[in-house]
Amino acid sequence: MLDAIQFSTWAEFINMGGYGFNVWSVYALFAILVAVNLILPWRKKQKIVRQLKRRMTLEAEVQSEDSSNGD
Amino acid sequence: MWVWFSKLGSPKWFYELSGKWLPWLIAAMVIFMTIGLVWGLVFLPPDYQQGFTSRILIVHVAVAGTSLAFFPLMLVAGTVTLVWRMKLADMVAKHAAILGAWFSFITLATGSLWGSVMWGTWWEWTDSRLVSMLFQLFLLLGVISLRSALEDSETAAKACALLSIVGCINVVIIKYSVEWWNTLHQVASPVSLDPTSPNGPQFWIATLIMIVAVYLFLSVSLILSTRNEILERERRSQWVQDLVLKN
Numbered sequence: 001m002l003d004a005i006q007f008s009t010w011a012e013f014i015n016m017g018g019y020g021f022n023v024w025s026v027y028a029l030f031a032i033l034v035a036v037n038l039i040l041p042w043r044k045k046q047k048i049v050r051q052l053k054r055r056m057t058l059e060a061e062v063q064s065e066d067s068s069n070g071d
Numbered sequence: 072m073w074v075w076f077s078k079l080g081s082p083k084w085f086y087e088l089s090g091k092w093l094p095w096l097i098a099a100m101v102i103f104m105t106i107g108l109v110w111g112l113v114f115l116p117p118d119y120q121q122g123f124t125s126r127i128l129i130v131h132v133a134v135a136g137t138s139l140a141f142f143p144l145m146l147v148a149g150t151v152t153l154v155w156r157m158k159l160a161d162m163v164a165k166h167a168a169i170l171g172a173w174f175s176f177i178t179l180a181t182g183s184l185w186g187s188v189m190w191g192t193w194w195e196w197t198d199s200r201l202v203s204m205l206f207q208l209f210l211l212l213g214v215i216s217l218r219s220a221l222e223d224s225e226t227a228a229k230a231c232a233l234l235s236i237v238g239c240i241n242v243v244i245i246k247y248s249v250e251w252w253n254t255l256h257q258v259a260s261p262v263s264l265d266p267t268s269p270n271g272p273q274f275w276i277a278t279l280i281m282i283v284a285v286y287l288f289l290s291v292s293l294i295l296s297t298r299n300e301i302l303e304r305e306r307r308s309q310w311v312q313d314l315v316l317k318n
Contacts, residue, residue, distance in 0.1 A: 017123040041295035
């Protein structure tokens with residue numbers, strides 16, 4: 001069922017029987033679809049966590065200042 | 072029952088559960104995608120008529136078939152949002168529209184890249200399959216812009232649910248377009264068990280593996296986006312703050 005490797009040289013592999021541009025473009029588009037829609041949400045999460053952390057330390061500082069001024 | 076249902080809609084509960092599932096989903100996605108892509112690019116034999124452009128089809132069919140899942144998903148999510156006031160479903164619907172637009176665009180682009188050599192044309196306005204898929208892309212772009220215009224209001228949820236009904240009707244049209252109007256786009260190939268057949272197992276098993284890989288990718292991407300949305304909306308709550316501190 002699984003056929004043998006269809007190419008013997010790299011040039012043949014790139015050429016894809018004359019349809020190299022179309023075949024490789026399709027696989028490149030698919031790679032973009034997958035990469036963008038996994039990397040963007042992942043990077044967004046890093047950003048959200050970073051911002052939340054910064055805000056929390058800021059709030060903690062403000063609170064400690066308030067309590068020391070209040071005495 | 073009601074306790075269970077309100078738990079299901081709780082963002083915190085979803086965040087914790089999806090966190091447990093994600094590593095497994097990602098691992099399965101990587102395995103299926105690697106097998107599918109290597110099979111498609113290295114082992115798949117040339118078709119007797121299409122040559123190596125048949126390798127385009129295993130990707131195109133997987134993405135195109137999966138792109139039909141978005142509007143039904145959005146309709147279910149929209150109904151749950153409106154009937155049971157479940158915010159979580161609304162978050163899923165929002166990100167499904169964005170991912171669905173990506174899928175529709177890639178479907179059209181990969182189809183064009185195949186058609187340009189096999190049909191001799193990049194685009195054909197008289198073909199029902201092509202035009203109804205383009206309509207799906209525009210509908211999804213409409214949903215996205217509607218949401219950004221109306222913010223997270225209930226009006227937005229209602230309008231998007233309504234558009235999802237139109238989208239679902241269009242999904243049926245896309246699915247049967249090749250049978251109802253026979254123009255350019257071919258019907259689905261019959262599946263054959265004979266390895267010497269042009270539609271033999273080497274093609275449809277490779278396609279099937281790609282379909283599973285694409286569905287896994289869709290789930291992972293949608294879960295990641297929904298989790299981000301949860302963190303942003305719940306940033307004032309204690310559990311998110313505890314989570315950030317642990318990170």
